[in-house]
Amino acid sequence: MLDYGTTREQMALVREKTTYDSYNPYAQFTKRFGVDAVMSSKVVAPPLCLFDCCGMTDGAAAVILAADEIAKKLTDTPVWILGGTQCVFAADTVNQMGNLSEWPALRRAAKELHDCFTISEIIEYEELGFCKKGEGGSLSRMDAVTSAAMSP
Secondary structure (H helix, E strand, O other): OOOOOOOHHHHHHHHHOOOHHHHOOOOOOOOOOOHHHHHOOOEEEOOEEHHHEOOOOOOOOOOOOOOHHHHHHHOOOOOOOOOOOOOOOOOOOHHHOOOOOOOHHHHHOOOOOOOOEHHHHHHHHHHOOOOOOOOHHHHHHHHHHHHHHHOO
16 A cells, blocks of 8 residues: 555455355355445454454365276266466565565465465456556545446
């Protein structure tokens, strides 16, 4: 925000346009939030407020790795792992990143995104090249308008 002038309203617009969960009765959160509600929610870590942050979610997944002959005994439709990847970029922790508004690893790992905070989505717009550095906040307004027009 200090570097590029991103505003709280731009961050709140990111949350406001997140409406898909409100159409799923099984979603963890089904309530929609307007800009005013997001901006007036409790401060968690300035400038992030409660509704700028994703909810805490418990999830689980399991994978059974087995040799070919064992996998064929366990199922008629085994899945073969062809490859895997992880992107780490010269920092193991946030305090080693230097400039927190630059995420070079994101540029390399763009296919696996998770926008857990409103500001994350704005930075992702920039790092993925959808706009120049510092212009992601203005895209949140356009994205909110487009999302509202597409809502059922």
